[in-house]
Amino acid sequence: MFRAAKQSRIFQDIVDQIQEAILSGSVKSGEMLPAERELKEMFQTSRGTLREALRVLEQKGLIEIKLGVGGGAMIKSANTEQIRESLDILIRSQRVSLSHLCEFREGVEGDVVALAAQRATAADIQRLKELLKEAKKHAGKGASHRDAFLEADKKLHLAMAQISGNPIYISILKMVHNNINRYYDNFLHMGKRELMENYEDLSGMVQAIEKGDRDKSKSLAQSHIRRFSGYMKKEKQQVKD
Amino acid sequence: MFRAAKQSRIFQDIVDQIQEAILSGSVKSGEMLPAERELKEMFQTSRGTLREALRVLEQKGLIEIKLGVGGGAMIKSANTEQIRESLDILIRSQRVSLSHLCEFREGVEGDVVALAAQRATAADIQRLKELLKEAKKHAGKGASHRDAFLEADKKLHLAMAQISGNPIYISILKMVHNNINRYYDNFLHMGKRELMENYEDLSGMVQAIEKGDRDKSKSLAQSHIRRFSGYMKKEKQQVKD
DNA sequence: TGGATACTAATGGTCTAACCATTATAATGA
DNA sequence: TCATTATAATGGTTAGACCATTAGTATCCA
Numbered sequence: 001m002f003r004a005a006k007q008s009r010i011f012q013d014i015v016d017q018i019q020e021a022i023l024s025g026s027v028k029s030g031e032m033l034p035a036e037r038e039l040k041e042m043f044q045t046s047r048g049t050l051r052e053a054l055r056v057l058e059q060k061g062l063i064e065i066k067l068g069v070g071g072g073a074m075i076k077s078a079n080t081e082q083i084r085e086s087l088d089i090l091i092r093s094q095r096v097s098l099s100h101l102c103e104f105r106e107g108v109e110g111d112v113v114a115l116a117a118q119r120a121t122a123a124d125i126q127r128l129k130e131l132l133k134e135a136k137k138h139a140g141k142g143a144s145h146r147d148a149f150l151e152a153d154k155k156l157h158l159a160m161a162q163i164s165g166n167p168i169y170i171s172i173l174k175m176v177h178n179n180i181n182r183y184y185d186n187f188l189h190m191g192k193r194e195l196m197e198n199y200e201d202l203s204g205m206v207q208a209i210e211k212g213d214r215d216k217s218k219s220l221a222q223s224h225i226r227r228f229s230g231y232m233k234k235e236k237q238q239v240k241d
Numbered sequence: 242m243f244r245a246a247k248q249s250r251i252f253q254d255i256v257d258q259i260q261e262a263i264l265s266g267s268v269k270s271g272e273m274l275p276a277e278r279e280l281k282e283m284f285q286t287s288r289g290t291l292r293e294a295l296r297v298l299e300q301k302g303l304i305e306i307k308l309g310v311g312g313g314a315m316i317k318s319a320n321t322e323q324i325r326e327s328l329d330i331l332i333r334s335q336r337v338s339l340s341h342l343c344e345f346r347e348g349v350e351g352d353v354v355a356l357a358a359q360r361a362t363a364a365d366i367q368r369l370k371e372l373l374k375e376a377k378k379h380a381g382k383g384a385s386h387r388d389a390f391l392e393a394d395k396k397l398h399l400a401m402a403q404i405s406g407n408p409i410y411i412s413i414l415k416m417v418h419n420n421i422n423r424y425y426d427n428f429l430h431m432g433k434r435e436l437m438e439n440y441e442d443l444s445g446m447v448q449a450i451e452k453g454d455r456d457k458s459k460s461l462a463q464s465h466i467r468r469f470s471g472y473m474k475k476e477k478q479q480v481k482d
Numbered sequence: 483t484g485g486a487t488a489c490t491a492a493t494g495g496t497c498t499a500a501c502c503a504t505t506a507t508a509a510t511g512a
Numbered sequence: 513t514c515a516t517t518a519t520a521a522t523g524g525t526t527a528g529a530c531c532a533t534t535a536g537t538a539t540c541c542a
Contacts, residue, residue: 111348308493
């Protein structure tokens with residue numbers, strides 16, 4: 001299954017081999033790796049070194065380790081958790097600012113919505129309208145339902161990514177929306193008026209998508225995101241005062 | 242400096258403590274952590290467990306470990322390497338298709354070049370022109386210099402991301418260009434004519450950036466990428482025959 | 483004097499062998 | 513039949529030793 005390990009850092013070689021096996025598909029998501037005491041024999045190494053390799057693979061999000069009988073390292077299907085964590089660290093170490101994130105979002109979400117406008121089926125439109133209804137319900141109840149509204153807003157944006165059909169956009173939008181939450185708690189205070197403004201944005205976007213109007217849906221998405229960013233920047237300003 | 246470790250997974254507790262110390266700024270970039278044998282005492286743990294924690298921190302990109310006397314764990318300044326690696330894994334494991342990647346590239350690189358057109362300084366333009374000169378040199382030599390031309394092309398695209406100033410775009414473009422190579426080897430056969438066509442694209446883009454023409458630079462970037470994708474799709478077709 | 487060489491010690495990398503903690507399954511018993 | 517207990521597989525941890533790399537220091541020789 002695996003060859004004996006080489007290199008100056010043995011655990012790195014083990015990481016490389018197992019990662020390659022996972023990414024090439026020779027071991028599949030959901031399957032278990034052999035137990036540590038077996039892997040140790042396969043790689044002709046010690047348990048400590050092997051475990052260092054498993055720590056790295058775990059941190060990369062490629063495996064998940066369970067305790068007890070029948071436990072061990074299970075191959076995980078790739079997800080956006082590690083990206084989110086990396087972005088967390090970048091944001092916390094001030095390498096990525098709120099305005100960077102907003103600027104990026106404006107570009108990417110504009111593109112996503114334009115694709116969605118080209119590709120949405122009748123069923124897709126139906127789904128968007130349901131989500132829209134949910135958003136409207138929360139927006140009507142004012143500030144106390146802000147979080148519920150934001151959740152619906154997030155679902156709408158992710159639904160549009162799904163409609164675009166491009167897995168890269170889907171992953172990246174998930175990553176962005178998981179991280180933007182961090183700013184909400186600190187900076188974003190929205191009352192009923194702001195919630196309704198946003199609902200109208202979303203509603204307009206869905207209409208444009210239904211008509212298949214690429215350009216209009218795109219520019220609406222971008223102004224929607226700019227409006228959002230605006231709330232946060234204004235609020236950030238106030239915090240400084 | 243650190244308190245003794247708790248929790249079911251001791252190494253995780255150690256990771257959390259050191260990560261917090263780094264991100265809160267109580268240990269700064271460039272500084273060294275104590276040696277393993279000292280850290281082990283601080284955390285009241287064994288060297289094996291401590292080293293598992295160090296592997297995780299290393300994988301997160303928070304520390305870098307050097308060998309020998311005066312070696313040890315140095316605090317790294319946060320960078321986008323980990324996020325790029327996570328995206329790589331995501332793309333590889335989802336078997337993202339060539340057309341997905343090209344579509345994504347068309348959207349993102351269009352946005353990047355538009356930002357570059359707004360923000361390029363005289364020095365930036367100078368740098369772009371140098372890279373352009375390099376590209377021209379290789380393009381003129383025809384198919385045998387394809388790889389050298391593509392390298393120059395890549396440098397130009399990444400330079401534009403740098404000019405945009407947005408670290409998210411920078412890391413994402415790095416990710417894209419690292420992954421697109423995977424497809425070149427299989428599908429992309431370019432002769433002198435194609436190389437020169439591409440050079441003309443790039444040259445037009447740099448001119449538009451110099452003029453600060455957002456829209457023109459964007460649409461040139463997009464048609465450039467579409468042309469590229471076209472080569473690959475055509476080639477893919479031929480392979481099937 | 484000065485440069486090359488050899489030694490020394492600090493530090494990460496690896497190994498062995500044992501024990502602890504958790505948990506699914508099997509055996510046991512009311 | 514169902515609850516309880518025992519068993520064994522598996523990851524988590526520990527201790528102590530030795531190896532490999534490397535910077536600094538001492539030594540030697542020209």
